[in-house]
Amino acid sequence: SLTSKPALSNEDIMRYSRQLLLPELGVQGQLNLSKTSVLIVGCGGLGCPLAQYLAAAGIGRLGLLDYDEVELSNLHRQVLHGEENQGQAKALSAAKAVKRYTKLHIMWNSASVQYVQFTRHLDFTDLIYDIVADCSDNVPTRYLVNDACVISGKPLVSASALRMEGQLTVYNYRGGPCYRCLYPVPPPPETVTNCSDGGVLGVVPGIMGCFQALEVLKIASGQGSSCGQQLVMFDAQDARFRSIKLRPKQPGCAVCGENPSVTQLVDYEAFCGSAATDKCRKLNL
Amino acid sequence: SLTSKPALSNEDIMRYSRQLLLPELGVQGQLNLSKTSVLIVGCGGLGCPLAQYLAAAGIGRLGLLDYDEVELSNLHRQVLHGEENQGQAKALSAAKAVKRYTKLHIMWNSASVQYVQFTRHLDFTDLIYDIVADCSDNVPTRYLVNDACVISGKPLVSASALRMEGQLTVYNYRGGPCYRCLYPVPPPPETVTNCSDGGVLGVVPGIMGCFQALEVLKIASGQGSSCGQQLVMFDAQDARFRSIKLRPKQPGCAVCGENPSVTQLVDYEAFCGSAATDKCRKLNL
Amino acid sequence: MAAPIAIHLEFGGGAELLFNGVKEHHVTLPSQSEPWDMKQLLVWIQRNLLKERPELFLQGDSVRPGILVLINDADWELMGELEYQLQDRDNVVFISTLHGG
Amino acid sequence: MAAPIAIHLEFGGGAELLFNGVKEHHVTLPSQSEPWDMKQLLVWIQRNLLKERPELFLQGDSVRPGILVLINDADWELMGELEYQLQDRDNVVFISTLHGG
Ligand SMILES: [Zn+2]
Ligand SMILES: [Zn+2]
Numbered sequence: 211s212l213t214s215k216p217a218l219s220n221e222d223i224m225r226y227s228r229q230l231l232l233p234e235l236g237v238q239g240q241l242n243l244s245k246t247s248v249l250i251v252g253c254g255g256l257g258c259p260l261a262q263y264l265a266a267a268g269i270g271r272l273g274l275l276d277y278d279e280v281e282l283s284n285l286h287r288q289v290l291h292g293e294e295n296q297g298q299a300k301a302l303s304a305a306k307a308v309k310r311y312t313k314l315h316i317m318w319n320s321a322s323v324q325y326v327q328f329t330r331h332l333d334f335t336d337l338i339y340d341i342v343a344d345c346s347d348n349v350p351t352r353y354l355v356n357d358a359c360v361i362s363g364k365p366l367v368s369a370s371a372l373r374m375e376g377q378l379t380v381y382n383y384r385g386g387p388c389y390r391c392l393y394p395v396p397p398p399p400e401t402v403t404n405c406s407d408g409g410v411l412g413v414v415p416g417i418m419g420c421f422q423a424l425e426v427l428k429i430a431s432g433q434g435s436s437c438g439q440q441l442v443m444f445d446a447q448d449a450r451f452r453s454i455k456l457r458p459k460q461p462g463c464a465v466c467g468e469n470p471s472v473t474q475l476v477d478y479e480a481f482c483g484s485a486a487t488d489k490c491r492k493l494n495l
Numbered sequence: 496s497l498t499s500k501p502a503l504s505n506e507d508i509m510r511y512s513r514q515l516l517l518p519e520l521g522v523q524g525q526l527n528l529s530k531t532s533v534l535i536v537g538c539g540g541l542g543c544p545l546a547q548y549l550a551a552a553g554i555g556r557l558g559l560l561d562y563d564e565v566e567l568s569n570l571h572r573q574v575l576h577g578e579e580n581q582g583q584a585k586a587l588s589a590a591k592a593v594k595r596y597t598k599l600h601i602m603w604n605s606a607s608v609q610y611v612q613f614t615r616h617l618d619f620t621d622l623i624y625d626i627v628a629d630c631s632d633n634v635p636t637r638y639l640v641n642d643a644c645v646i647s648g649k650p651l652v653s654a655s656a657l658r659m660e661g662q663l664t665v666y667n668y669r670g671g672p673c674y675r676c677l678y679p680v681p682p683p684p685e686t687v688t689n690c691s692d693g694g695v696l697g698v699v700p701g702i703m704g705c706f707q708a709l710e711v712l713k714i715a716s717g718q719g720s721s722c723g724q725q726l727v728m729f730d731a732q733d734a735r736f737r738s739i740k741l742r743p744k745q746p747g748c749a750v751c752g753e754n755p756s757v758t759q760l761v762d763y764e765a766f767c768g769s770a771a772t773d774k775c776r777k778l779n780l
Numbered sequence: 781m782a783a784p785i786a787i788h789l790e791f792g793g794g795a796e797l798l799f800n801g802v803k804e805h806h807v808t809l810p811s812q813s814e815p816w817d818m819k820q821l822l823v824w825i826q827r828n829l830l831k832e833r834p835e836l837f838l839q840g841d842s843v844r845p846g847i848l849v850l851i852n853d854a855d856w857e858l859m860g861e862l863e864y865q866l867q868d869r870d871n872v873v874f875i876s877t878l879h880g881g
Numbered sequence: 882m883a884a885p886i887a888i889h890l891e892f893g894g895g896a897e898l899l900f901n902g903v904k905e906h907h908v909t910l911p912s913q914s915e916p917w918d919m920k921q922l923l924v925w926i927q928r929n930l931l932k933e934r935p936e937l938f939l940q941g942d943s944v945r946p947g948i949l950v951l952i953n954d955a956d957w958e959l960m961g962e963l964e965y966q967l968q969d970r971d972n973v974v975f976i977s978t979l980h981g982g
Contacts (some may be wrong), residue, residue: 221567224567224568225567225568225570225571226568226571227568227694228568228571228572228690228691228694228695228697229571229694229695229696229697230694231692231693231694232658232659232694232695232696233801234659234696234732235696252982254982255981255982256982257982259544259701259705262574263572263574263697263698263701266570266571266572266574266697267571267696267697267698268571282506282509282510283509283510283511283512283513285510285551285596286510286511286513286514286551286552286553287513287548287551289547289548289551289596292595292596293595310577310578311570311574311577345982346980346982347980347981347982348980349980352980369982370978370979370980370981370982371979371981371982372894372895372979372980372981373517373519373895374517374519375893375894375895375979376979377894377976377978377979392949392956393946393947393978394946395946396946396947397945397946397947397978398936398940398945398946398947400937401937401945401947401977402947402980403895403981404980404981405513405981405982406513407516408516408895408981409512409513409514409515409516409517410513410514410517410981411514411517411519411520411552411709411712412513412514412548412551412552413548413552413705413708413709413712414709415981415982416544416548416705416708417702417705417706417709420544420698420701420702420705421702421734423698423701424696424698424699424702424731424734425734427696427698428732433732435734436732436733436734436735437734440734441949441956442734443893443894443976445893446709447519447713447718447721448721449706449709449710449720449721449722449725449727449738450721450736450738451735451736452954453734453735453954454951454954454955454956455954455955455956455959456956456958457956457958457959488981488982518902537881539881540880540881541881542881630881631879631881632879632880632881633879634879637879654881655877655878655879655880655881656878656880656881657793657794657878657879657880658794660792660793660794660878661878662793662875662877662878677848677855678845678846678877679845680845681845681846682844682845682846682877683835683839683844683845683846685836686836686844686846686876687846687879688794688880689879689880690880690881693794693880695880700880700881726848726855728792728793728875730792737853738853739850739853739854739855740853740854740855740858741855741857742855742857742858773880773881
């Protein structure tokens, strides 16, 4: 975790004054935010608004991770990228856009926004972060990120969106279940629909990414999230949210259970039988 | 309403491909978006994400209206504005930031993002817009925008946020109630808390502004909103949304009722006993 | 005599700040000769829960303008407002309208 | 004999696309000698509602990996999964996990 800022500067007090007024946050909460580092896995429809609001709220360090480049078809929902960024690495494009919100932080921590090159093997050095947000777009990455979080003991704020629906859960948090507790076996590749196949209304990941930002901020500030062992489902067509109580941590879970068989990262593309991208669905084995 | 684009260009098809795939939207829905103009009243915590997602989704014309200038204390939530915009008119700062998302549109409609100077008397010429979004921060403006929408027959997608809560309703829509049907009498000024007094967690208006964008897009595309005669309440602390059935349009309503006493805009600061700003709460009469 | 009834009260949008910041209250309204209605509930709330500044919550015999009352997830205007007769286990919400943006 | 029971079925996350895009189904399970359980419900759904490609919904005698089952707003794992005995007016949701971002 980052070195504590001893106190808020006068400029910080002005900048964050509207949230400092909140009894749920206050000066201590703001200092907690400035000490917290967050890794955002995926700089697409979810990662863009998430990065934007975390940076604006004063999170101490953001890691932005993506394997992909900006394409024209991203722009309707990935609001940190513009036409001029087409062909650029998404993580780099997002980092440049987000720096706008963090000028003050850069003064005391020159690494406050980091551009992390995706290697398809999330490195343990990436897990210097305190909280991880899964904003990825494919099944192998979701298992990879989950296992990395369980092994390194980090809470995972996970969201997803497709068509006009969204889902959100906080995994591996305060003794609650992990992603594998819920989904011990990956879905058959032919049952997985991604945004390239199924489409997505851009503002749906917008809402879900903002919701992720809220839960990250609640955890980082010390308030705590209310979404551990909960699934929040959003139906944009009916404008309806629903919260579901999930199963507890499973003693037989392969990664967080009592006798875990997964104690280091494995080959997730082989495990899932699909590639860690939303472009080409099936892996040719 | 704007002139119809005869068809989508190849570039449009690529850019909007992920939402064109949705049966709820499709090519006709996208063409409907490109024909629709939306007036955003208030370019703050709600208006910023709203403008961002409407522009990115391909809304034909956006009007951005605000009376205020960018301040340092806005930046934690008003994500279109940066440090470099301090002291600038918010509507202008927002218009410049949003142009990034609408380059293609500007090719066929040079006025696709308009910067509207706020005059404290919403002009009827502003109501060339098809849909109005209330993102304002004070009571007189909320009555003003409501009456203008009723008199000119436009749906009003209204949201608000304070501390860790948000509210959303679509007024004057498909025979449903207007703001005055619910609130015939303005609240006593001393009971009104604004973001300067009460504070606000930045991502709460972020979520509510995205939600407004969703409902605007559903109306503009032809799907229709499910939030007429409904109040959606969001409690960020419990991560809980709730939908409430509201009263129908009231026959005795002063503006939308059977014998309206308000048939043109009035002096809303006098009516509410407070100023149309969130800065100084009470009007000195 | 009407039997005592248990109701669930919720305050939101800032109205909870008049009740020590407590959003949810499980209360039991005592037995009385007639059934409890909303008008009597408001009086009971003022006497038993609302410790200070009643003018920020009440005006005359109703809630002040800008507070919306919901009975079992519906606007109280649909339920008879002040005349609504409370039932055991009813859920009554008082929500202050937000204006910030 | 157990009496017929009415239950509310919901499909989401894309699972509704296997049921002609219809998200909500009010169904009545006929009278039978033993009480209805989830295992029998899955067979009933396959025979009566699932018109094609059952492998996208079922695997063996349960739902396929990646579909979450909720009984009365709780994960079915908390309720006994396949052995859960259905009650009249139960609400059962089948939700396909989303992976897009
Ligand atoms: Zn586990
Ligand atoms: Zn009215």
